[in-house]
Amino acid sequence: MKITDKINNLEPSQPFYSFEYFPPKTDEGLTNLYDRLKRMSHLDPLFASFTWGAGGSTIDRTTDMCATAQSLYGLESCMHLTCTNVVRGTIEKALKEAKSAGIQNILALRGDPPRGQEYWTSCDNDFTHAIDLVRFIRKEYEDYFCIGVAGYPEGNPDSDNKEQDLKFLKQKVDAGADFIITQLFYDVNSFIEWREECRKIGINVPIIPGIMPIQGYNSFRRITNLCRIHIPSEILNVLEQIKHDDQAVKDYGVTLAVSMISKLVNVHKIRGFHLCTMNLEKSVRLILEKLKFVQTEEERNLRRLNRRRSSAGFVANDIIRQEPDGSLPTAKPVIWKEQSVDYLGRSEDWDNFPNGRWGDARSPAFGELDGYGVSLRIPPEQALRYWQNPTTLDDLKQVFKSYILGEIPALPWYEEPLYAETEAIQSNLVQLNELGYLTVSSQPAVDGAKSDDPIYGWGPRGGYVYQKAFVEFFVSPENLEKLIKKIAKNPWITYYASNRNGNLKTNIKEDAPSAVTWGVFPGKEIVQPTIIEEVSFKAWKDEAYALWTEWEHLYPKDSPSQRLLRDIGDNWWLVNLVHHNYVESEGIWDIFFKP
Incomplete structure (x- = not known):
C-alpha cells in the first residue's frame, strides 16, 4: 500500500x-x-x-x-x-x-x-x-x-x-x-x-x-x-x-x-x-x-498475562497438557546452553552500546555509526588540503605522522582528531609509521582506570575500565613476514592479517571473540563493548580497502598519487595486532622495536 x-x-x-x-x-x-x-x-x-x-x-x-x-x-x-x-x-x-x-x-x-x-x-x-x-x-x-x-x-x-x-x-x-x-x-x-x-x-x-x-x-x-x-x-x-x-x-x-x-x-x-x-x-x-x-x-506484559489466564487460574504458554493423573506438569527450568538459538539475538538491549566498529559482529548495528556506508566523510577539496599529493612512500608516511601529531585533523578512516588517550602512545605510533607500518587504529593498555576518568573513562560512574593494547596498520608483504616470525616467539600477541583479496593469516587457532575493552560497574555484570574476532575483522577489511579506493579517486586518473595509492591498496596487508597482557603497557611495542 x-x-x-x-x-x-x-x-x-x-x-x-x-x-x-x-x-x-x-x-x-x-x-x-x-x-x-x-x-x-x-x-x-x-x-x-x-x-x-x-x-x-x-x-x-x-x-x-x-x-x-x-x-x-x-x-x-x-x-x-x-x-x-x-x-x-x-x-x-x-x-x-x-x-x-x-x-x-x-x-x-x-x-x-x-x-x-x-x-x-x-x-x-x-x-x-x-x-x-x-x-x-x-x-x-x-x-x-x-x-x-x-x-x-x-x-x-x-x-x-x-x-x-x-x-x-x-x-x-x-x-x-x-x-x-x-x-x-x-x-x-x-x-x-x-x-x-x-x-x-x-x-x-x-x-x-x-x-x-x-x-x-x-x-x-x-x-x-x-x-x-x-x-x-x-x-x-x-x-x-x-x-x-x-x-x-x-x-x-x-x-x-x-x-x-x-x-x-x-x-x-x-x-x-x-x-x-x-x-x-x-x-x-x-x-x-x-x-x-x-x-x-509492563502494560503489554499485563495485557498478555490477562489474555492468557485460564479459568483455572494458571497461565498457559500455548497449550498446557495435563499429567495422566490430571495434575499440571511441573515447570522445567530453561537450560540456556541447551537452546539451539542464540539468545543474544533475542533481547532488545544486548547490543545497546555498539562501541564503534569493534562491537559485536552479530549486532545489526555492527560497524556503522551513521548508516551512510563507505565513503570519505569530508569534502574532496578539504581532503586534498589535508593529504596533499603524495607520490612516494615517504610522502605517505608523513601524512599518517601528521595525523598522529595533530597537524591534520583526519585520515580516510577517521574524520576526527585522535582521542586524548592516544597521547600516551603518540611517540610509539610516530616511530611505527617511520618504519613503514601505516597505522589506522590503536589504543593503549589500561589496568583499572576509574570509569569517570577524563581520558580513559566510559560507562556509568563508580566503575573501573580495562583495555588491552592493540594497533592496526597497513604493511608491505615483506615486513609482514618478518613481523609474523617475531610474533611466533611471543605468547601474548594474537593477530589477524588480510590483503584486499581476502587472503587471511592469523595465529588464532579457534575463532573466538577477544574482548579488548571491558568495564566493571556496581550492580552489573562485566560489560565488554569492544570485541575483535575474525568475522568483524573481515567486515572491517572490506571497508578499509574501499576507503583506500576513495582516497585514490581524489586524484586524476593514472597520476603519480593515484598510482601510489592503488599499488599500496592492491599489495599491502591490513593487520590487527593485540597484546593480551594489559598490565604490561609497553609490551606491544617490543615486537616492533626490539630485535
Whole structure:
C-alpha cells in the first residue's frame, strides 16, 4: 500500500511514525535484525524504510530486507534508491524486483557525489540528481510507486544556498514526488521555519521530520559534523557534562527526542515522524512509550498475562497438557546452553552500546555509526588540503605522522582528531609509521582506570575500565613476514592479517571473540563493548580497502598519487595486532622495536 494512502486513511489528529534501518554488514547481523524487525513490528509503525549502499552495493540485501519485512512481519516497506554512481541497469533491476515483491514505496535520493574522473566516467549520465530518478520512475511505472524524496531543513550539506535547495525540492515534487522525509535535525525552530517556507512556495505533499535519537556521544558528533547539523548550545552543554557516561547519553537521547516530538505535536500540530533507528531497538521503544504512542512493556506484559489466564487460574504458554493423573506438569527450568538459538539475538538491549566498529559482529548495528556506508566523510577539496599529493612512500608516511601529531585533523578512516588517550602512545605510533607500518587504529593498555576518568573513562560512574593494547596498520608483504616470525616467539600477541583479496593469516587457532575493552560497574555484570574476532575483522577489511579506493579517486586518473595509492591498496596487508597482557603497557611495542 502507498504511504500517502496510509496517511490519508488515518484519523486527522492520529499520530504516526516510521522506522529506518540499514543493511547489516554481516550475515549474523542480518539474522539478528530480522529478529529485531519482528519485535519492532509490534510497535505498529506506519512503514519501515531500508537504506541503499553507495553505488548500489547493497541492492540484493536491501531488496531482500524490504520483501522480508513486508511479507513476514507485515511492515509496509519503503526502499531507498540512490542514483549516483549507479548504472541504469542496476536501477531498472531494483525497481523491477521491488514491484515483483509488492513494494510500492521508493525513497529517491541522489546519494554521494562522484569523487574523481574514474568514478564519474564509469557511471550512467542519465542519473546525476534525485529528480532524474523521480522522472524515470514516473515514466516507466506511472503511478504504481509512491515516491519520497529528501528535504534539508538546514540546507543540503553540499550546497550553501538554502533558497536554491527549496527550489530544487519544489522541482522534485512537481516531477512526481509524493512525500518528503527530512534529514535529521535537533533545532525544532529551524525545521518549523523551513517547513513554512516549503508551504509558501507550493510544496503541499506530506513532510515527515527525520528524528535520530542520540545513541552515543561519538556517533552523534560524527553524524552531525558530516551533515553539518546545527546543535543548540543547551544540547551541547548537557552532552559535554555526560559524554563519558554511555548510559546517561543514551537516556538523554531518549529525553531529547521525546521533547522534540512533543513540541512538534502539541505546539505545531505535526503528527508524523521518521525515526532513524541505527538498527537499535530500545531507545525507539522508550521514546514511543514516553510519548504514549504505544503501551509500556509492563502494560503489554499485563495485557498478555490477562489474555492468557485460564479459568483455572494458571497461565498457559500455548497449550498446557495435563499429567495422566490430571495434575499440571511441573515447570522445567530453561537450560540456556541447551537452546539451539542464540539468545543474544533475542533481547532488545544486548547490543545497546555498539562501541564503534569493534562491537559485536552479530549486532545489526555492527560497524556503522551513521548508516551512510563507505565513503570519505569530508569534502574532496578539504581532503586534498589535508593529504596533499603524495607520490612516494615517504610522502605517505608523513601524512599518517601528521595525523598522529595533530597537524591534520583526519585520515580516510577517521574524520576526527585522535582521542586524548592516544597521547600516551603518540611517540610509539610516530616511530611505527617511520618504519613503514601505516597505522589506522590503536589504543593503549589500561589496568583499572576509574570509569569517570577524563581520558580513559566510559560507562556509568563508580566503575573501573580495562583495555588491552592493540594497533592496526597497513604493511608491505615483506615486513609482514618478518613481523609474523617475531610474533611466533611471543605468547601474548594474537593477530589477524588480510590483503584486499581476502587472503587471511592469523595465529588464532579457534575463532573466538577477544574482548579488548571491558568495564566493571556496581550492580552489573562485566560489560565488554569492544570485541575483535575474525568475522568483524573481515567486515572491517572490506571497508578499509574501499576507503583506500576513495582516497585514490581524489586524484586524476593514472597520476603519480593515484598510482601510489592503488599499488599500496592492491599489495599491502591490513593487520590487527593485540597484546593480551594489559598490565604490561609497553609490551606491544617490543615486537616492533626490539630485535
